[in-house]
Each structure stands twice: as structure tokens, then as C-alpha cells.
Amino acid sequence: MGRNRRPDNSAGGDRDPGLARERTQLAWSRTAISCAAVGVAILRTDRAAGAIVIAMSAAVWGLGRLPAHERAEAERGHGLTQRRTVQLITAATTLVSLVALTLALLAYRR
Numbered sequence: 001m002g003r004n005r006r007p008d009n010s011a012g013g014d015r016d017p018g019l020a021r022e023r024t025q026l027a028w029s030r031t032a033i034s035c036a037a038v039g040v041a042i043l044r045t046d047r048a049a050g051a052i053v054i055a056m057s058a059a060v061w062g063l064g065r066l067p068a069h070e071r072a073e074a075e076r077g078h079g080l081t082q083r084r085t086v087q088l089i090t091a092a093t094t095l096v097s098l099v100a101l102t103l104a105l106l107a108y109r110r
Helices: 020-043 047-075 082-109
Strands: none
8 A cells, every 4th residue: 555655745845856867867968978979980981971960969968958957947937848848858869860760771872
């Protein structure tokens, strides 16, 4: 019975105690840095594709910053809902993946 109880957040308690938010933001940052490193490596062989990958790494970094930004906006009474933020991150991540797949397929055809 007691295991399935959710903590009471009605008194303004934090819904995400601990460092989960920070770890998630750091994971997005590491992913963006990795994408940028891959983009730099690709620049050696194909400047256009490398530039696209580097630009996409900036988009990945921005996606990682979005939840923190939206939380701050929500506290002020502005911004997107959590559901809309998740939908936006999902759509943008899918777009980044499709661009990466397209670049890989174009490089394979050469």
C-alpha cells in the first residue's frame, strides 16, 4: 500500500529532488559536444556535411536547455506546458535524427 504513494507536492514541494535535472542537462550537453566533435571530423572530408552536423549540435544543445528554460517561464506564469515541451523535444530530436540519416545515406552513395 505505502509503496505506490506519490509524495505530497501540494505544499510547493519539489517534484524532482536530487540532481536528476542537472544530470539530464549534462547528458544533453555531452551529446551536443559529441555531435560537434563528429562534425569537426566530417569537415575534413566534406565541408557542407560537417557544417550541417555542427549546426545540428547547436540544436541538440538548445534542446537540452529547453526544459530548464520552460520551468523558469512556468514559474513566472508564461511558457509552454510540460506536455508541449516534450512534444517539441521529440519533434526536434526526430528531425536531427533524420538529418543525420540523410547525411549518412548521401555519403554512402558517393
